[in-house]
Amino acid sequence: MKFEMIENAFETETSFGQLTISGNDEYGFRPYQLLISSIAVCSGGVLRNILDKMRMPAEHISIEVKEVKRNAEIANRVEKVHLHFTIKGEAIDASKMDRVFELTKKNCSMVQSVIDSIEVVETYEVLN
Template identity: 55%
Template sequence: MNFKMTEKGFSSEVEFGNLQVSGDEQHGFRPYQLMVASIAVCSGGVLRKILEKKRLEIEDIQIEANAQRNEAEANRIERIHVHFTIKGKNLKEESMKKAMELTRKNCSMVRSVEDSIEIKETFEIVE
């Protein structure tokens, strides 16, 4: 990826379009937002594939991701809690626990930061 300086941040042309990144969310995505989004959506995508391979009836997956940052250390992200709300039919708690373990093992973004950011994943099943 190539980034060019703009008046209020940096931009990059990616396949999907123009990515604006700035420390001021009035002018683009903040870097920590992109980090949290990458971890949450990577996990969600992997979880979705796993559930599809298991042929489970999934109607929807909602993801809530919250980051805890340390102001004393340059606002470093210390923890991210990723909570999945999975809507489907005949979903079993034990099957979901196994799917979550596989998700963590196969999400490249989680694996990339696992030694520096604490990632907590939880889920709830909604019929």
């Protein structure tokens, strides 16, 4: 990836189109939004794969970012992210979900990349 400075942001061209990133959300995605999105969607993708491998396919997965805790005293860094997953699927065995989420956290590259600096809390509900 290569980023080019424009008036109020930086841009890069991806295979899906142009991505504009700015510290001001009037001009593009804010860096912390992309960080949180990466953690959430990586977790969701790994979750989906694990459910498929366990023969409990999800019909739908929704991920809500319930909380983002930032520390204004240390560069406004992200210290905690709470992700809440709503999983719908008739074959999903709710008694296995704690193990599913252990495996999800262990196998999500984004969560593993921030594990020593950002607390990632995952909660869930299963709808059949």
